Amino acid sequence: MSDENKKTSPAKRILAWIGIVIIALWFTATILIAVLPIPGKAAIFPFFMIGCIVFPVFLWIALWAYGAITGKKNVASFRSAEMEETMEKAELIKEKLKEQESEETSK
Numbered sequence: 001m002s003d004e005n006k007k008t009s010p011a012k013r014i015l016a017w018i019g020i021v022i023i024a025l026w027f028t029a030t031i032l033i034a035v036l037p038i039p040g041k042a043a044i045f046p047f048f049m050i051g052c053i054v055f056p057v058f059l060w061i062a063l064w065a066y067g068a069i070t071g072k073k074n075v076a077s078f079r080s081a082e083m084e085e086t087m088e089k090a091e092l093i094k095e096k097l098k099e100q101e102s103e104e105t106s107k
Helices: 003-007 010-035 041-070 081-106
Strands: none
């Protein structure tokens, strides 16, 4: 088991699998509704098609919001570890430049 899997709690894994199953069932239902001769298909098919887009987007937004509120990085985070490291280096460079400017102005 990798280090990343050891960090993930069983509850998070269960919720992830529940989300995967729900999305898979929704896509399967959409395909079946499209293929099978179901009465009232014209009324329900657009609802299922919109759900194929809305559900994954909603889940991503929920993950992103959770990460933004808690300050924890997750799959939906905009900044990767490499980007964070680069941002920290840039801040250090900015601080050094400000120090140099203040030394030059004080001379």
